[in-house]
Amino acid sequence: MIAPSRVRLRLALRDLASAAAFASIAVSGSVPLWAVAGFAVGLVLSLLGLRLLARRGVVAAVGLAAAAVVLFSSTLRGSLDLVVAACSFAALVTVHRMLSPPAPATDNQVHLTSLLMITGGAALSGEMMFAVCLAMFGVLGSLSLSLAVLEGAPGDEEEVPVAGMLRRVGAGALVALLGGAVFFVAFPRLSWNVAARRTSPGLGPATTGFSDRIRLGGGGNIKTNPRLVLRATLSPDPGRERLDAYWVGRTFKTFTGREWLGHGTARPPRQLVTLGPSARDLVHQRIELLPAYDSRTLVALEPAVMVGNAQARSQTGTSRASLVEVTGEEVHFLEPAVAYSYHAYSLPEGSTPQAAEPADLADYLDPPPGLDDRVGKLAKQVVGGERDPLAAALLLRDHLRSNFRYTLELPGEVEDPLANFLFERKEGHCEHFATALTVLLRAGGFPARVAAGFYGGERLAGHYVVRAGDAHAWAQVYVPGQGFVSVDATPAEGRAASPSATWAWLISRYEELEALWRTSVIDYTLRDQADLARSLVRPPSQGGRAEGRLPDSRAWLAAAVLTLVVYAAWRAGKLRRRARPNPLASFAQAIERALEASGVERFEDEPLEEQSARLRAAGHPMAPALTLATRRYLEARFGGRPLRQGEREALLSPLRRTPARRAA
Amino acid sequence: MSARRSGLLAWARALVRPPRGLKVTRAGRTYLIVTLGVGLGALNTGNNLLYLVLGLMLATILVSGVLSERCLQHLEVRRLGTEAAYAGEPFAFRYGLRRTRGSGFALMLSEDGAKLEGRAFVAFLPPGEDLVARADLVAPHRGPLELTGIKVSTAYPLGLFEKSRVLAAGDRLLVFPRRGFTCADPAERDSGPVGDAGNPRRRDGTGDLLGLRELAPFEDARRVHWMKSAAAGKLLKVEREREERRQFLLSVDPGLRGEALERRCEETAAQTRQLLEQGHEVGLDAGGLRLRPSAGSGQHRRILSALAWLGFEEPS
Numbered sequence: 001m002i003a004p005s006r007v008r009l010r011l012a013l014r015d016l017a018s019a020a021a022f023a024s025i026a027v028s029g030s031v032p033l034w035a036v037a038g039f040a041v042g043l044v045l046s047l048l049g050l051r052l053l054a055r056r057g058v059v060a061a062v063g064l065a066a067a068a069v070v071l072f073s074s075t076l077r078g079s080l081d082l083v084v085a086a087c088s089f090a091a092l093v094t095v096h097r098m099l100s101p102p103a104p105a106t107d108n109q110v111h112l113t114s115l116l117m118i119t120g121g122a123a124l125s126g127e128m129m130f131a132v133c134l135a136m137f138g139v140l141g142s143l144s145l146s147l148a149v150l151e152g153a154p155g156d157e158e159e160v161p162v163a164g165m166l167r168r169v170g171a172g173a174l175v176a177l178l179g180g181a182v183f184f185v186a187f188p189r190l191s192w193n194v195a196a197r198r199t200s201p202g203l204g205p206a207t208t209g210f211s212d213r214i215r216l217g218g219g220g221n222i223k224t225n226p227r228l229v230l231r232a233t234l235s236p237d238p239g240r241e242r243l244d245a246y247w248v249g250r251t252f253k254t255f256t257g258r259e260w261l262g263h264g265t266a267r268p269p270r271q272l273v274t275l276g277p278s279a280r281d282l283v284h285q286r287i288e289l290l291p292a293y294d295s296r297t298l299v300a301l302e303p304a305v306m307v308g309n310a311q312a313r314s315q316t317g318t319s320r321a322s323l324v325e326v327t328g329e330e331v332h333f334l335e336p337a338v339a340y341s342y343h344a345y346s347l348p349e350g351s352t353p354q355a356a357e358p359a360d361l362a363d364y365l366d367p368p369p370g371l372d373d374r375v376g377k378l379a380k381q382v383v384g385g386e387r388d389p390l391a392a393a394l395l396l397r398d399h400l401r402s403n404f405r406y407t408l409e410l411p412g413e414v415e416d417p418l419a420n421f422l423f424e425r426k427e428g429h430c431e432h433f434a435t436a437l438t439v440l441l442r443a444g445g446f447p448a449r450v451a452a453g454f455y456g457g458e459r460l461a462g463h464y465v466v467r468a469g470d471a472h473a474w475a476q477v478y479v480p481g482q483g484f485v486s487v488d489a490t491p492a493e494g495r496a497a498s499p500s501a502t503w504a505w506l507i508s509r510y511e512e513l514e515a516l517w518r519t520s521v522i523d524y525t526l527r528d529q530a531d532l533a534r535s536l537v538r539p540p541s542q543g544g545r546a547e548g549r550l551p552d553s554r555a556w557l558a559a560a561v562l563t564l565v566v567y568a569a570w571r572a573g574k575l576r577r578r579a580r581p582n583p584l585a586s587f588a589q590a591i592e593r594a595l596e597a598s599g600v601e602r603f604e605d606e607p608l609e610e611q612s613a614r615l616r617a618a619g620h621p622m623a624p625a626l627t628l629a630t631r632r633y634l635e636a637r638f639g640g641r642p643l644r645q646g647e648r649e650a651l652l653s654p655l656r657r658t659p660a661r662r663a664a
Numbered sequence: 665m666s667a668r669r670s671g672l673l674a675w676a677r678a679l680v681r682p683p684r685g686l687k688v689t690r691a692g693r694t695y696l697i698v699t700l701g702v703g704l705g706a707l708n709t710g711n712n713l714l715y716l717v718l719g720l721m722l723a724t725i726l727v728s729g730v731l732s733e734r735c736l737q738h739l740e741v742r743r744l745g746t747e748a749a750y751a752g753e754p755f756a757f758r759y760g761l762r763r764t765r766g767s768g769f770a771l772m773l774s775e776d777g778a779k780l781e782g783r784a785f786v787a788f789l790p791p792g793e794d795l796v797a798r799a800d801l802v803a804p805h806r807g808p809l810e811l812t813g814i815k816v817s818t819a820y821p822l823g824l825f826e827k828s829r830v831l832a833a834g835d836r837l838l839v840f841p842r843r844g845f846t847c848a849d850p851a852e853r854d855s856g857p858v859g860d861a862g863n864p865r866r867r868d869g870t871g872d873l874l875g876l877r878e879l880a881p882f883e884d885a886r887r888v889h890w891m892k893s894a895a896a897g898k899l900l901k902v903e904r905e906r907e908e909r910r911q912f913l914l915s916v917d918p919g920l921r922g923e924a925l926e927r928r929c930e931e932t933a934a935q936t937r938q939l940l941e942q943g944h945e946v947g948l949d950a951g952g953l954r955l956r957p958s959a960g961s962g963q964h965r966r967i968l969s970a971l972a973w974l975g976f977e978e979p980s
Contacts, residue, residue, distance in 0.1 A: 108691045115698055119705070122713035130713060138720055145822040149770045150787050160788040165769055169821045172727045179723025184716050524712050 006162055008049070010147035011102055014110055015046045017140035018094050021114035024121030024133035025087045032080070035088040042095030053099040060096050067092050087120035107148055111141060126291075126338075128510075128517040135177055142173040189526040214252060214431055214452060214473060215259040216417035228511045229293040230454065230466040234301075235284040243457025243464050245349070246302040246486055249295075250330030251476065252450045253360075255439065257368040258417060260450050264329035269322035272308030273331050276483070277354050279305070282345040289340040291518075292468060296332040298323070299453055299466075300344035302486055303353050307344045312337035313523060328358060339518075355483025364447035364478060368439065372419040379443040389446045393477040393487040396440050400433055400489040430473045433489040437475040447478035451486060460508055467507075584637040587648055591629050594655035598622060609634065625654035684733070685817070685828040692824035695721070724822070732827040735818045738765040739789075741773065741831050743814065744796060748965075751842040754800040759784055759814065761795045769820040773797055776815035776830045778837070779804055803839040806929060806972050811835040840968040841926075841933040874903040911945040911957040914967075916974060918951025929971045936967045950974055 022039050025031055045052060053060040071089050074080035080088075094113040097106050118137055121130055146169040150160055230247070252260035283301060298307050312321035314337045321342075322334040333340055347353055358364075367375075382399045386392045405427040414420045418439060421432045434450045441448035456470035476484035536558065588608060595602065595611075600622065602611055612630040616623040629651040636643045688696065699721045706714035744758035757780075759773050767790055774783035784799035803809060817828030879888055879899040893900045914932050916925075932948070939946045940959060947957035948967050953974075955966055 108694070111691075112694055112698070115695075119698070119702055119714070119717060122711060122717050123705070123709070126713070131716070134717065134720065138724070142724070142822060145824075146769075146820065149819050149821065149823040160769075161767075161790075164767070165788075168731070172731050172821060173724075176720060176723040176727040179726060180716060180720035183719030183722055184712070187715060187719065189710065189712075189715075521712055521716065 006147060006160070007102070007151070009162070010107075010144050010151075011049075012047060013140050013144035013147065014107055015043055015098055017137050017144055018098065018110055018114045018117075019043050020133045020136035020140060021117040021121070022091050022094070024118050024130050024137070025084075025091070025124055027127045027129045027133070028084075028121065028125035030081065030084045030124055031088055031091070032084075035091055039091045039095055042098055046095075046098035051099055051101055053096060054101045057100075060099075064092060064096055083120055083123050087117055087124065090116045090120065104148065107144075111145065114141065126518070126522045128514045131517065131521070138177055138180075139170055139173040142169050142176070184521070184524070185529070185532065189524070189529060213259050213261050214435075214450065216421075216431055216435060227292040227468045227507065228460075228465045229290055229468050229470075230299060231288045231290060231460075231515075232301075232457070232464045232466070233286040233462075234464060235286075241459050243459075244455070245457050246451075246472075246474065246488075247299045247454040247457070247466060247470075248302040248304065248451050248486075249297045249299045249453040250326075250451070251328065251484070252452070253328070253363055254366070255368040255435065255450075257370055260435070262326065262329045264326035267325045267327060269324050269334045270308075271310070271320070271322065272306065273323050273325045274306050275325075275331070276303060276305040276347075278345075279347055279351065279354075281348050281351075282306075283348055285344045285346065287342055287344055290515075291339050293339070296336060296340075298331045298333070298340075298342060298344070301346040302451075302453075303483070304344055304346045307331055307342055310340060310342035313339040313341070318523070318525075328360070353482050353485075355481070357480065358478075361447050361478065364449055365442050365445065367442055368418075370416075371439070371443070372416060372423075374419065374423055375439060376443040378422065379440040382440070383444045389441070389477045389479050390485060390487070392444055392446055393437065393441055393448070393475070393485075396437055396444075397487050397489045400436060401491050404428070404433065404436075404491075406430075406433075406491045406493060430490040433491075434473040434475045437487060437489040441475065441477050449476050449484060450474070451476050451484075455488075461512060465508075465511070582637070584633065584643075587636075587643070587652075588633055590648075590652055591626070591633065591655065594652060595622070595626070597656070622655060625651075629655060683829065684736070685815075685830075687817075687826040687828070689819060689823055689826055695824050699725075725824070728822050728824060729827070731821045732818050732825065734766060735768050735771065735820050736816060736827060736829045738763050738791075739768065739771075739816060739831070740764065741814045741816060741833070743811070743833060743835055746801075746837070748968075749801070749803055749837055749839045751803050751806045751839050753843065754782065754802050757782075757784075757799045757801045759797045759799065761786060761789055761797055762793065763789050763791050766791055768818070770818050771797075772817045772819075772826075773799060774815045774817070775801070775811055776813040778809050778811050780809065780837075803837070806839050806841040806926070807976050808973065809837040809839055811837055838969060838972050840972050841929040843930075843933065843937070876900045876902060911947070912939050913947040913949055913957055914939075916948070916950040916971070921975070925975055929974055933968055933971050936964060940964050 019039075022043075026036055068089055071080065071085040075082050075085045090113045094110055094117070097110045097113065100106050114137065118134060121133065143166050146165060147162070150165070250262065252262055254261045254263055282305065285301060287299065289295075289299070298310075300307055307323065310321040310323055310333065311318050312333060312335055321337070321340060323331050323342075324334050325331045379396070382396050383392045384395075386395060403426065404421075406429065407427040408429055410428070417432070418435055421428045422436055431450075438448040438450050450473055452471075452473045454466045454470040455472035455474075456466055457464040458467070459465075472490070474486055474488040474490065476486050479485045536554075591608065592602075600611075600615070600620070606614075608630050612623070612626045616627055620626075632643065632647070632651055699718065702714055702718045702721060705711070706718050740762045742760045744760050746755050746757045749755045749757070761768075761771070761773070767788065768786070769788055771786040771789060772783045773786070774780070780801045780803055782799050782801040784797035786795060786797045789795055812834060813830040813832045815828050815830050817826050819826045876889060876892055877900065879885070879901040883901060885899075887901045889900050889902045912935075914935055916928050916932055920928050936946050936948075940961075940963065943959065945957040945959045946963060946967065948955040948970055950970065953970055955963075955970060958966075
């Protein structure tokens with residue numbers, strides 16, 4: 001009878017391995033909720049040892065068939081992806097098997113469906129959590145399988161040190177993980193690319209909320225979202241910890257009274273888009289739009305003069321991307337992708353832009369339909385006789401900042417959000433402030449528009465990163481000769497993201513790992529392999545280092561590792577070839593030497609036992625000691641009764657002491 | 665010259681023969697198919713995560729091979745043998761195991777090359793300790809079986825593959841004829857009973873006193889113990905051991921071959937057992953081989969051994 005505790009441990013490890021496999025598909029966020037709930041309930045019941053389907057085979061089969069029909073019909077309707085449906089069904093089969101009576105066949109089926117779920121997870125998700133799930137599945141599944149191997153024989157009731165064995169197998173599983181990583185790095189990426197899938201943006205759906213309209217009354221929860229959406233490398237590097245800069249994405253001209261809309265005209269796709277006159281000392285930005293961004297609009301430091309050299313990153317690899325300029329509003333990518341990278345050039349901070357007057361300048365004066373009369377009066381009251389657009393904008397900005405409060409709590413749907421903000425609540429978020437300033441400017445006769453993008457820039461690992469919570473809106477007033485100049489009415493505390501410090505720190509570390517995961521695993525290509533091989537064979541020369549005759553340190557390290565490997569292989573081979581002498585053979589030789597020293601005659605090829613019998617028959621004085629030594633030698637060598645400590649000398653010493661009185 | 669050539673052939677065979685045997689289990693077959701599918705999927709889609717899964721699966725196979733190899737190393741196995749092996753029925757066969765270094769898990773022992781079914785299982789073999797493992801083996805036919813090596817295999821650690829190695833150990837196992845029922849009467853006895861009944865176990869001999877019991881109808885009144893009967897008030901009969909034994913000489917026609925010989929051997933073995941259990945003396949006449957009638961378990965074993973050798977080379 002096998003120890004019940006060992007069986008329970010094996011089943012628990014099996015179930016947890018399945019849970020890890022299911023988690024690998026669940027992190028993609030595409031598995032139906034009912035399948036997630038079903039698996040969770042089944043897992044808990046199985047871990048509690050409740051095999052509910054032991055005597056309900058028919059019911060379970062009908063349930064599985066019904067689930068298969070539902071999933072298949074969902075796939076046919078197009079509401080569910082085929083891979084997701086297959087993974088969900090595999091999860092349900094796993095639950096069915098887990099709740100059935102344990103048997104070798106059942107266990108194998110659970111492991112098989114778990115393996116299929118892991119494979120499905122690889123197809124569904126690009127999450128870093130997949131690696132964790134894969135590692136857990138590998139280790140836990142190996143442990144469970146190893147325990148099953150010990151139960152291979154019926155009636156096995158031996159005491160087995162399970163902990164020691166699990167340690168060995170666990171170490172083996174970790175080695176397998178390392179081996180898998182080595183294989184991953186070394187295996188040539190020769191892909192047919194017939195059925196590639198798009199990966200998800202990670203950590204759930206993207207939350208930037210970048211769209212072609214701004215609707216007043218929309219949620220402000222995004223301010224607390226710490227997900228990284230943009231990573232930029234600036235040249236020249238400002239070197240500051242916080243950049244506190246405006247990253248403009250798009251602008252809006254038309255306000256309906258409830259929302260800002262874009263009505264720009266799209267121009268033909270191009271590789272390079274010029275947004276304004278160039279100048280000296282431009283700030284170069286290499287910008288990566290991360291998967292969490294989930295929008296096609298390009299973002300650059302304000303004021304941007306040029307964007308181009310864009311690349312789109314998809315599951316099938318990286319490709320050159322085309323840019324579409326929507327005149328006066330935005331530049332966006334032509335094709336959707338998981339992430340993008342591009343280069344942008346902006347005017348340096350504090351410089352005065354030069355821009356021609358737009359042809360549709362009059363449109364930037366249009367008030368929204370049904371504008372409250374109090375808005376015009378307020379504008380006149382604040383601006384007074386000021387006719388300089390920028391000065392007027394600053395007056396209005398100061399008024400808003402000093403008399404209005406920043407809040408993310410919204411009044412809900414109201415008939416006139418702007419009037420509600422300006423004359424009733426007197427509190428709102430950045431979109432309210434930007435809208436109010438823009439409409440007040442227009443009411444005062446100054447062309448203005450709303451810009452949307454991000455405010456901030458936090459230094460992280462040599463780059464500047466922007467979080468989803470940095471999303472921001474502000475106003476731009478037209479200044480003749482300079483174009484649209486940004487004026488931000490939002491109080492300072494409401495501009496940048498405001499997540500908790502701990503949460504932001506954790507997310508930053510996670511994002512670093514995820515970035516490493518994406519660059520090193522998800523986007524690992526044949527070119528990376530070639531680069532790696534090249535760097536190993538020919539390390540790059542370091543700038544500024546004096547050229548010497550000695551090779552690079554990495555070459556020394558590689559040579560040392562190679563030498564160790566060769567030595568270990570040689571040593572192992574030598575040890576294998578060298579037959580270790582049996583220690584008992586030396587005991588027999590010692591007996592023979594003692595007999596020879598005593599002058600005892602020995603016939604040619606006479607075995608020790610025959611010689612012993614002959615001497616005993618002849619009454620030789622050495623016979624008793626020799627008989628005992630010979631018997632113990634035979635027992636030790638062939639009878640499985642080894643010599644005790646010191647017994648060898650005790651047996652040999654009488655032979656050495658006994659004088660040879662006569663020959664046999 | 666021919667000896668040298670055969671030696672060279674043996675050396676060449678040993679050189680060509682892989683040092684370890686490898687058998688894929690049912691779970692292992694499924695695993696390999698899934699691995700192949702994942703590999704095709706990775707090549708087809710270029711999905712790096714599928715490459716990662718494929719790498720893990722292949723590395724798991726390699727690690728499994730290394731761990732199982734470690735399990736089969738530093739192993740000393742010897743045969744402890746069996747009490748008796750009868751054809752067609754399981755018999756306990758014991759092996760002595762010892763590991764000089766490291767532990768062994770899930771070891772299975774069987775005879776390599778011999779027509780013996782069954783194997784011993786050892787879940788755990790600690791280092792430096794002697795362990796006896798019992799296998800329930802089954803030999804299909806009687807006769808001497810040449811044992812050339814002990815096959816040690818293990819499915820450790822994952823049960824996907826069964827790796828095995830053969831430890832050379834020459835020996836011979838004599839399989840006795842199948843134990844069955846006697847289908848024919850014993851042969852004519854050589855000497856008849858001295859007493860008044862054919863059964864030597866019958867308590868009506870002339871030997872030592874065994875006891876008293878009530879006289880049954882139609883029994884010989886001369887055996888009544890009159891003094892005891894008078895004291896007891898009923899007729900009591902004296903029971904004494906028989907001293908005489910009958911002798912049988914069972915014969916096997918030396919001209920028999922094949923199935924007929926097998927049947928005769930099995931029949932003779934069964935008769936031998938039956939007669940010896942009845943207390944008779946039994947001998948064997950098998951042409952050139954003749955065993956004098958005798959009784960006891962030693963004679964039983966001698967006859968079974970002789971029967972096992974019939975049709976094969978003569979026992980030395």
